[in-house]
Amino acid sequence: MIGADDKIVNDALFEWLLRRGDTALVLGHRVSEWCGHGPVLEEDIALANIALDLIGQARMWLSFAGELEGRGRGENDLAYLRDAWDFRNLLLAEQPNGDFGKTVMRQFLFDVFNVLMLRALEKSTDDRIAAIAAKALKEADYHLDRSADLAIRLGDGTPESHRRMQEALDSLWSYTGEMFAADAVDAALASAGIAPDPASLQAEWRKIVDGVLTEATLTVPDSDFAHTGGVTGRHSEHLGHLLAEMQFLQRAYPGATW
């Protein structure tokens, strides 16, 4: 029989796995919306690759979540048969693509966080989480390499690209604080050594972000205001529209495979 403490950690772990999985899934879907619309063929394929990497990461997190929950829900049930209020993704992930610059900026701000989180998770006391992190980190490292490079090129590019990147940064900045806003779920996992306290990643995140944005000649907004709620199921209006498109097929043709 599992003890009360184990139950608390298990419930927290399920929530936490949904946060990882849903963030990767929703951002992956957003990036996949570029497929066939990229500014150049090379970038179109690169974006599709990144989307597929993220969806792959989502599958690993959500499969684990489904097994842990023990109610027979697999990765597909969790991805396609939950409604917006059951999603636990960061608000940053669901923000619309906007122009290419905004997509790059959103990716960069997330990639830095993802790399730092996965690096810490490689040392998780949970072997499965450590293994998922090790696999995902190789992908995330490349995503960051690419998004940081593009952020610098576009920020320090033409007056037009600079303006668009600054606008993207201004509009997305208030969605970055949520990544580090720790709650009871994070505290339970941190004390069990399963995952880091996200707040502990913030200083390093800011250092890397500042370094790249300075090189990109962009100015970080002077504000600590943070939209929160995504990881507890309170989302912006955008998520419902995203899910309507992403889940349509499974909703209209339940169990369809090809």
Add this chain to the structure above:
Amino acid sequence: MKKEWPLWEVFIRGQHGLNHRHVGSLHAPDAELAIKNARDVYTRRKEGVSIWVVPSAQITASDPGAKDALFEPSVDKIYRHPSFYDIPDEVGKM
């Protein structure tokens, strides 16, 4: 101002010990991004362990019109092929 990015030729080494092989071309603003683009466009099915990119403008090609003069003369010189020699088994695959 020229808007199109320059063209790059991409060479991929499929596995250790093999030569880099020309696989195609792509557009990129500079060498660094050409490598990244090549990684995304040409190695997404695990095709390679190493990438070279070369500006297409740096490639000097033979003249297609001079094809006969360049290559015809070797057609009837089959004695240039090493197939007339008996290769000892110990040499192995050449």
